[in-house]
Structure formats: structure tokens, C-alpha cells
Amino acid sequence: MDILKELNPQQKEAVLHTDGPLLVLAGAGSGKTRVITYRIAYLLHQGILPENILGVTFTNKAADEMKKRVETINNSFSRQRLWISTFHSACVRILRAHLKNPNFTIYDADDQNSLIKECLKELNVSLQPKAVLTTISRAKENLITAGEYTPTNFFEQRIKPLYELYQSKLDENNGLDFDDILMKTILLWQEYPQILELYQNRFKYLLVDEYQDTNYVQYLFTRMLAQRHSNICCVGDDDQSIYSFRGADIRNILDFEKDYKNVKIIRLEENYRSTDVILSMANRVISHNIGRKGKTLWTRKTGGLPVITYVGADEHQEASFVARKVLEISGKGGGGTTLNNFAVLYRVNAQSRVLEEAFRRANLPYSIIGGVSFYGRKEIKDILAYLKVMANPQDAVSLKRIINVPTRGIGKTTIQKIENSAREKGISLYSALQEIQTTEILPPKATAAIKKFVELMDNFINLKTTKGVLELTNEVLDKTGYRQELKELAENDRLDNIKEFLISIEEFETSNEDKSLEAFLVNISLYTNIDNWDDTSHKVNLMTLHSAKGLEFSYVFLAGLEEGILPHINARDEVEKEEERRLCYVGMTRAKEQLFLSYAIKRRLYSGSFGQPSRFLLECKGRI
DNA sequence: CATGCACAGCTTTTT
DNA sequence: GCTGTGCATG
Numbered sequence: 167m168d169i170l171k172e173l174n175p176q177q178k179e180a181v182l183h184t185d186g187p188l189l190v191l192a193g194a195g196s197g198k199t200r201v202i203t204y205r206i207a208y209l210l211h212q213g214i215l216p217e218n219i220l221g222v223t224f225t226n227k228a229a230d231e232m233k234k235r236v237e238t239i240n241n242s243f244s245r246q247r248l249w250i251s252t253f254h255s256a257c258v259r260i261l262r263a264h265l266k267n268p269n270f271t272i273y274d275a276d277d278q279n280s281l282i283k284e285c286l287k288e289l290n291v292s293l294q295p296k297a298v299l300t301t302i303s304r305a306k307e308n309l310i311t312a313g314e315y316t317p318t319n320f321f322e323q324r325i326k327p328l329y330e331l332y333q334s335k336l337d338e339n340n341g342l343d344f345d346d347i348l349m350k351t352i353l354l355w356q357e358y359p360q361i362l363e364l365y366q367n368r369f370k371y372l373l374v375d376e377y378q379d380t381n382y383v384q385y386l387f388t389r390m391l392a393q394r395h396s397n398i399c400c401v402g403d404d405d406q407s408i409y410s411f412r413g414a415d416i417r418n419i420l421d422f423e424k425d426y427k428n429v430k431i432i433r434l435e436e437n438y439r440s441t442d443v444i445l446s447m448a449n450r451v452i453s454h455n456i457g458r459k460g461k462t463l464w465t466r467k468t469g470g471l472p473v474i475t476y477v478g479a480d481e482h483q484e485a486s487f488v489a490r491k492v493l494e495i496s497g498k499g500g501g502g503t504t505l506n507n508f509a510v511l512y513r514v515n516a517q518s519r520v521l522e523e524a525f526r527r528a529n530l531p532y533s534i535i536g537g538v539s540f541y542g543r544k545e546i547k548d549i550l551a552y553l554k555v556m557a558n559p560q561d562a563v564s565l566k567r568i569i570n571v572p573t574r575g576i577g578k579t580t581i582q583k584i585e586n587s588a589r590e591k592g593i594s595l596y597s598a599l600q601e602i603q604t605t606e607i608l609p610p611k612a613t614a615a616i617k618k619f620v621e622l623m624d625n626f627i628n629l630k631t632t633k634g635v636l637e638l639t640n641e642v643l644d645k646t647g648y649r650q651e652l653k654e655l656a657e658n659d660r661l662d663n664i665k666e667f668l669i670s671i672e673e674f675e676t677s678n679e680d681k682s683l684e685a686f687l688v689n690i691s692l693y694t695n696i697d698n699w700d701d702t703s704h705k706v707n708l709m710t711l712h713s714a715k716g717l718e719f720s721y722v723f724l725a726g727l728e729e730g731i732l733p734h735i736n737a738r739d740e741v742e743k744e745e746e747r748r749l750c751y752v753g754m755t756r757a758k759e760q761l762f763l764s765y766a767i768k769r770r771l772y773s774g775s776f777g778q779p780s781r782f783l784l785e786c787k788g789r790i
Numbered sequence: 791c792a793t794g795c796a797c798a799g800c801t802t803t804t805t
Numbered sequence: 806g807c808t809g810t811g812c813a814t815g
Contacts, residue, residue, distance in 0.1 A: 224804040254805045275803085294799090344805045379804075412803060514801055516807090536803085570791090577791060692805060712802050734801055749802080770806065772800055 169204055169239055173197075180399075180432045181205045184212070184371070187392070187426035189419070190401040193463040194448075194755035195439025195718065198401055202373055203232055205399065206250075207239040209371055216248035220369040220391070223252055224376050226693055228716065232375075246679070249369075253384050254344065254692050257351040261342075262688075264354060264361055269684055271554050271561040272691035273336070273343045276547065280563055281341075285331045291324060302329050306345035307381045307413040309352060338594070340560040348383040355390055366394040376716075377402030377422075381413035389425065396426065404459045405452050408712060408749050420459065437463040437755075439718055441470025444761050448754040451786045455744045463755075471760040475783065478766040481517075481726075485524035487764060488723050492706055493528055495721060495760075505531060507720035509707040511753045513732045516771060517725060518708050525706060535709040541690055545652070545660045546667050550690065552642045553635070556626050557683050559596040566595070572651045575615040583607060584616075596623075622646065635686045636671045711753045722757035724750070727765040729778040750782045 170178055180190050180201045192198035202221065209219055223229045233250045249256060262268045273281065282295045282302075302325070305315055312333040317323040336343065342350065355362035374380070374388050377400035392398035400422060407416045423429045437445055445465050452458075474491075478484035488510055496502045510521055518534055525532045540546065548571055551564035559565075570576045587607065588598035602608065602616050622645060629638060643649040643664065652661050674689060675681050707719065711732075726732060733746035754761060767777045 226805090228804085252805065272805090274805090347805080376804080408802080409804070411801080412805090414804095516800080519807095573791075575791085710802065712804085715804085731801095736801060745802095772806070 169207060173200070173204060174436060176432055176434050176436075177201050177204070180434070181208050183399075183430055183432070184209060185397055187396055187422070187429045188399040189377075189422045189429060189431045190399065190434060191419075191431065191459055191461060192401050192403055192434040193437060193461055194403065194406065194752070195437045196434035196463070197436075197438060198375075198403075198434065199228075199232065199235070201434070202375060202399075202401055203235040203239065205373065206232075206236045206248075210236075210240050210243050214371060216243045216245070217368060218370040219248055219373070220256070220371070221248075221250035221373040222256060222375065222388070223250070224379060225716075226252055226255070228375060229255075252692065253387060254347050255688075257347045257387070258688055258692065260351050260365070261347065261354070264358075265350075267340055269340070269558050271339065271341045271558045271564065272347070272688065273339075273341045273563065274542075274691060276542070277341070277563045278343050280566075281335055281339075282328070282332055285328050285335065289327055289331060291328060293324060293328075298325060298328055298332075301325050302332060303343075303345050304413060305329065306343075306349045307383055309349055309383055309386065311349075311353075335562075338560070339562050340558050341563065345383075348387065352383055352386050352390070362390060363394075366391055370395045370397055372398040374398065374400045375402075378404050378407040378416060378419045379409045379412075379414040380418050381415055385415070385418045392426075398426070405455070405461075405748055406715060406752050408715065408745060408752060410745055420457075433461050435461050435463050437465045439758050440465060440755060441467045441759065443470040443473060444754065444757050447473055447761070447786045448751055451747060451754065451782050452751040454785050455747055457744070473761045473763065475787065476762065476764040477779075478764060480768045481520045481766045481770070482524070484725060484764050484766045485520045486527075488521060488725060488762070489524040489528040489530060491723070491762060492525075492530060492721075503720055505704045505706045506702060508723075509709065509714065509717070509719040509721070509756065510723045510725055511709060511711050511714050511756065512725045513711060513734060513749070514726075514771075515710060517731075521708055521725065525708075530706055531704065532706040532708055533703065535707060536713045540663070540666070541693065543660075543663055545648075545657075545663055548648065549639060549642060549664065549667065550687075552626070552646070553639065553683060554687060555596070555623065556630050556638070557687055559623075559627065560594045562595040569619065572647050574619060575611065576619065577612075580608060580612045580616070600624075630683060634675060634681060635683050636668065636675060638683065639668060639671060711749045714756050715752050718756055718758055720757075720759045721762070722753065722760075723762040723764065724753045725764050726769070727763050727780040727783050728769065729780055731769075731771075732780050732782065747782060750780075754786075 170181065173181060177197055177200065180188065181204045190201060192201065206219060206221060210216060221232060223232065229250050229252055233245065237245065278299055279295055282298050286293060286295065312330045315326055315329055317326050336346065369391055372388060372392050388398060402419050404416060404419050407414060410416065442465050445463055449462060476487045478487060492508050496505055512518065515536065522532065548568055551567040554561050554564040566581065569581060584598050584602060585595060588595050591598065599616055599620050602613060626642065629641060674686055678685065732750055733743050737743050737746045763783060765779050769777065
């Protein structure tokens with residue numbers, strides 16, 4: 167097979183070792199994606215059926231890219247039958263196939279927030295919604311249901327009833343939060359072993375990307391599937407584990423040898439990305455971490471441009487320096503390097519503002535990756551809420567979001583009354599709205615408004631059977647007066663966003679087999695802002711260190727290398743400090759040609775003051 | 791029911 | 806120091 171010639175000995179070994187558990191410790195830029203894609207292509211070449219392979223990644227972008235790359239190597243298989251997807255979309259697919267009520271709504275962070283606020287109010291508890299949600303999420307990540315949750319301290323005692331109420335509300339709404347998607351899949355398998363068996367038999371070959379970032383449920387997912395055939399290949403880098411705050415457990419990769427018998431471990435240590443100068447600096451920083459699997463990256467690219475350290479008097483100077491350097495390098499020789507080859511990486515989103523100002527002053531186009539996502543915009547969420555109610559009228563969170571948007575005379579007290587009556591009767595909020603015409607607990611004006619709203623929604627729901635998503639959405643925009651209102655208020659940005667949203671629907675309809683409203687909503691819910699990032703437009707990329715993982719750029723700036731920012735002030739113990747160090751390492755290893763490190767002596771951020779150079783700077787240079 | 795003001799709260803966030 | 810949220814007012 168010709169393709170094997172394009173691999174180095176270790177990569178080749180990883181591709182050829184198809185049977186039995188395999189752990190590939192792939193350093194930054196060592197051709198990890200190449201190994202996974204070639205491995206899949208090789209399996210197919212060996213006559214393994216596409217439906218017998220499952221590849222799991224963390225982002226849709228990674229999954230899409232992988233699928234594309236497999237296709238370029240080997241085009242003679244049915245792409246429909248090959249599953250390369252994120253953990254979440256794989257689980258949604260499984261749940262939709264086996265759950266009694268498969269038209270569930272996926273609740274995002276916003277929806278979760280509204281729901282938990284309701285719970286806090288109802289139970290008259292004053293805790294931060296975020297803290298409660300994090301605790302619940304952590305429980306679900308560890309497969310602990312509301313019923314099983316056993317408090318061990320006062321805080322958890324207060325959480326328990328909240329978790330129970332929150333979960334019962336989710337169930338009533340037929341809604342699943344992101345953690346439910348994973349947890350319920352495992353619970354399904356535990357309850358119905360024959361369903362698990364079905365998938366064990368189907369997926370004879372498993373590939374797991376970014377294994378260092380898996381949490382307990384994700385680990386279980388792979389473990390349970392692999393139990394039968396043990397053909398599992400996990401690829402990861404313990405030095406790039408940066409999501410422990412989301413429940414990622416570095417032990418999954420460190421204990422791989424204990425979990426499986428006859429484990430083969432292959433290290434990919436040749437780096438094809440960075441120059442020797444950059445790499446040795448990154449190596450020096452990460453070597454300060456203990457508890458690593460241990461590996462040393464090397465490169466054939468000897469020498470290279472020097473790493474530049476800049477000390478600014480304040481954050482504005484630092485930002486000007488970055489903009490100046492970008493101008494200088496990109497302008498060199500009248501053409502130089504295009505702007506998409508530059509990235510500015512920072513620890514916290516709040517740092518982006520000063521940088522943006524500097525780029526605007528310098529007339530340099532930039533794009534921010536992350537921050538508020540497109541689908542997180544109010545107008546998009548409003549329209550989506552209409553579509554969600556159509557797909558699942560039980561979804562009271564979405565229903566309450568749009569019941570008075572645009573305003574149609576259904577106020578807070580009215581909603582409260584109907585909610586109460588719904589609870590008394592034990593029916594959904596939407597059913598209560600439908601029944602309202604025959605009761606007289608409401609003033610005639612409110613009753614009329616509700617009647618009109620229900621008529622509108624019922625009409626939409628009827629249209630669902632005959633019209634596609636695009637037509638439905640246009641119908642919503644027109645019949646609700648939403649578009650009209652935005653026009654009257656001259657909200658042009660929002661109108662543009664809606665136009666873009668309509669375009670994304672068209673794209674969905676042309677590129678997907680299942681064009682149903684339900685499929686569209688799943689698609690949207692599981693998409694994130696990094697997924698539709700256009701890395702070819704000529705703009706400087708601004709993003710957090712977290713968002714930068716998996717990406718590479720010719721020129722990389724690490725801004726704000728100060729004690730308190732990186733490592734972050736909240737990273738208190740040594741374990742957390744090590745994760746900050748890995749974050750720094752991830753940032754450094756993004757650079758292909760040149761790396762710039764900067765910090766400011768004085769910085770205004772959250773009214774705090776920083777200014778001490780980061781310990782990581784000292785560690786990599788030995789001096790400042 | 792929309793508007794305005796005070797006030798909390800602020801790390802990262804693949805889904 | 807800034808921004809989004811929640812409550813009170815008109």
C-alpha cells in the first residue's frame with residue numbers, strides 16, 4: 167500500500183497495529199491526525215467494513231476534517247456507514263434510535279441557566295446558578311443521577327433537591343442537557359445490555375482522539391464499546407490536557423495500561439511543525455511538570471528565528487507591540503505573510519479588547535475566535551426557540567422564551583397563572599395554553615392574546631409536515647412580525663445575522679441526508695463557534711489558549727505572560743499550576759516559524775494589578 | 791409592559 | 806473597571 171510510504175516508522179507502526187489495544191502518545195505537531203486518518207484508510211483497505219469503524223473526536227471540525235482526509239486517501243467506501251463524529255453526536259444518534267421519546271430538545275448553557283434559576287426560585291435557595299450547574303454537571307459526568315446523589319457536606323445537601331427538581335423539569339420538558347446526552351447513553355446500555363451488544367458488534371474498531379481530555383462518562387463510553395473486541399486505539403498527549411475543569415481526567419490516559427490487557431504504546435516524538443528554537447523552549451517549560459508519561463519532541467528544522475520577549479509598560483503598549491510586529495512581518499517585501507498566518511493567544515477573553523483596539527488603530531483586519539457564538543445571539547436564539555417548540559411542544563424553556571417575543575400582550579403574571587394551572591392539572595405548559603380558552607381565570611384581553619398565540623403556533627406545527635426548515639423559518643419571521651420589528655427598529659446587525667442564519671439553513675438542507683427539523687436542531691445544538699471558523703480569510707486570529715489547541719500558525723504571540731494571568735490567579739495548588747503550564751506549552755507549540763512572548767508591567771484588568779513576569783517565562787529562558 | 795438604574799460578579803468552556 | 810442582569814418605576 168503506497169500510503170504507508172508517507173509515514174515515519176512510529177506512525178507506520180501505529181497504523182499497522184490494528185488489533186488489540188493501542189495507545190499513541192502523540193506530541194504536539196507529530197502527525198496525530200495523520201495517524202488516525204491513515205489508520206482508518208488502512209482498515210478499509212484491509213477489507214474492514216466502514217460500519218465496523220467508529221472514530222470519536224471532541225469537535226465537529228476535527229470530525230469533518232478527519233472524514234475529508236480519509237476520503238482523499240481512500241474513496242471507495244460508503245461514507246454514510248462510517249461513523250466519525252463527536253462523542254455527543256454519536257450518543258445523540260444512539261439515543262434517537264432507542265429512546266422512547268426520541269424528539270428531545272438539547273438544552274444549551276443558556277437554557278440550563280433559565281431552568282436552574284426557576285429551581286432556585288421555587289425552592290427558595292440562594293446559590294449562584296453557575297455553581298449549582300457545575301456541581302450537577304460534575305455529578306452527571308461521573309454517572310451519578312439525581313436519585314443516587316448523596317451529599318457529603320452542607321453545600322451538597324443544598325444541591326440535592328435542586329438537582330432533583332432540575333432533572334424532573336428536564337424530563338417534563340423532554341429536554342436533555344449536554345451531560346445527559348452522554349450519561350443517558352451509558353444508562354441505556356446498562357439497562358439494556360442487548361443494545362450495548364448491538365454496538366459492540368457493530369464497532370469492531372474504535373479510534374479515540376484527544377484521549378487526555380476524556381471525562382469519566384466518555385471513558386466509560388469507549389471502554390464499554392471496546393470490551394468485546396478490544397480493538398481500541400486511543401491517541402492523545404498528556405502534556406496537552408487542559409480541560410480538567412470540564413471533568414477531563416488525565417488518569418484515563420495515564421492508566422490506559424491498567425485498563426486494557428496487552429497494551430501497545432507508541433510514542434510520536436518527531437515534530438513536523440516548529441523550529442528547533444521554538445521546540446526546545448517549549449520542551450524546557452513542560453519539563454517542569456511532574457506526573458507525565460514523559461517524551462521529548464525533536465525536529466529536523468534546526469535553528470530558526472529567535473523567540474522574542476517583549477516587556478510593555480502597560481497592556482496598551484503590549485498590544486501596540488503585537489500589532490506593530492504583525493504589520494512589520496506581513497508587510498515585508500510587499501506581500502510577505504498573509505494575516506491568517508498570525509495568531510495572538512491569551513489566557514482570558516477579557517484581554518482581547520485592548521488587542522482589538524490596537525489592531526483597529528493599525529488598520530489590521532482581525533477575527534476573534536470564541537467569545538459569544540453565532541448561535542448564542544439573541545435573535546438567533548429567539549428564532550431557534552420557535553423551531554424548538556415546533557419540534558417539541560413540551561419544551562417549556564423555549565416556549566417561555568418566545569411566548570411574548572415579539573411582545574403580544576402576554577405578561578409575567580399571565581404566564582405565572584398558566585404555569586400554576588398546568589402544574590395542578592399535571593399537563594405541559596403548551597397544553598395548558600391550548601386549554602385556556604375554556605377557563606376564566608384570566609382577563610379577557612390575556613385570553614384573547616393567548617388564543618391568538620396558540621393559533622399561530624398550532625399553524626406552525628401543522629406546516630412542519632409539509633414544509634422544509636428554511637420555509638418554516640421564513641414563515642416564523644413573517645407571521646410573528648419578528649422581521650418587521652427589526653426592520654422598524656433598524657436593527658441592521660441583527661437582520662444581517664438572521665440572513666446569515668437563513669444561509670446556514672440552506673447549507674444544511676443541501677448537505678444533509680436527513681433534512682427534518684429535528685435533525686437540523688440537533689445539528690445546531692452540537693455546533694460551536696470553532697466549527698465554522700474560516701481559517702483562510704486574511705485576518706489575524708485572536709483567541710484563548712484553550713481555543714488554540716489543535717491549530718498551528720506561522721507566527722504566534724503569547725500575550726499577558728504575567729503571574730496572575732498565566733498561571734491564572736485562581737490556579738492555586740500545584741496540580742492546577744501544572745495545567746496552566748500545559749496551557750503555556752500548548753500555546754508555544756502552535757508556532758511554526760516564530761514565537762513572541764510578552765507581558766506588561768502594569769495592567770488594568772478587573773481593577774486588579776499584575777505585573778510580575780510569569781514563572782513560565784523564567785522557566786523557559788532561565789532569565790528575563 | 792417597557793425603560794432605567796443599581797449592583798453583583800468576573801478563568802478557561804471541545805459539547 | 807466594565808458588562809450583563811434584576812428589580813423598581815412610570
